[in-house]
Amino acid sequence: MSRTSRPAVEERPVTMDWSRGALAGPAAQERVRNLGQLQGLFYDVASWRQIDPAKIVYRVRWWEPVPEGTEGGLFWGTTIVEPGRVGDEYFMTHGHSHLRGNRAEIYSTISGEGSLLLSEGGGRVRLEPMTAGSMHYIRGDVAHRAANVGERPLVFVACWPSDARHDYGGIVSKGFGAHLVCRNGIPTLLGDGPNAR
Numbered sequence: 001m002s003r004t005s006r007p008a009v010e011e012r013p014v015t016m017d018w019s020r021g022a023l024a025g026p027a028a029q030e031r032v033r034n035l036g037q038l039q040g041l042f043y044d045v046a047s048w049r050q051i052d053p054a055k056i057v058y059r060v061r062w063w064e065p066v067p068e069g070t071e072g073g074l075f076w077g078t079t080i081v082e083p084g085r086v087g088d089e090y091f092m093t094h095g096h097s098h099l100r101g102n103r104a105e106i107y108s109t110i111s112g113e114g115s116l117l118l119s120e121g122g123g124r125v126r127l128e129p130m131t132a133g134s135m136h137y138i139r140g141d142v143a144h145r146a147a148n149v150g151e152r153p154l155v156f157v158a159c160w161p162s163d164a165r166h167d168y169g170g171i172v173s174k175g176f177g178a179h180l181v182c183r184n185g186i187p188t189l190l191g192d193g194p195n196a197r
């Protein structure tokens, strides 16, 4: 019988620290989004202008084990949304829909308090509370965004098909359908009419 030898400890492309949701390793990619890059998304433009554009709103670390566009492949990522508000609107991810509308996604919360906004079109927006351990199935044809409604960072993991492809333009041009604001300490959805943006 022939044997090949290989090192007992191979470097892993990525590892997950499940207690913190931290994704690390040579294959991990990172994107940081600051307030300046989220121009046009928060409805209270005057308040948006008053905050330092370099203020970090969220960071994503993710792993693409196959090239983007690969049919049948999967990507994996961790997103950390900082606590904070623009006026009364909670810090949130940009939000996107999938260009391939039959490519679903799963989110699961590691820590913090959040709200998953699911925009089904026509101004219909649904909320799912995000708390440690919550699981969220996101249909492929629904735009999605996560807002931090707590005082600590909101940390969640996501798994999505490598050929889903993100569409950000629709949200920039048409809006998301609603804004999540703090009213008397309670997360409240505000309609996204032409004057609200």
Ligand code: M6P
Binding pocket: 060, 077, 078, 079, 093, 094, 095, 096, 105, 144, 145, 157, 158, 160, 166
């Ligand atoms: C999750 C996934 C990623 C996404 C990230 C940040 O981790 O849905 O695909 O990139 O959240 O969201 P956005 O792309 O809207 O900035």
Ligand code: ZN
Binding pocket: 096, 097, 098, 105, 144, 160
């Ligand atoms: Zn997605």
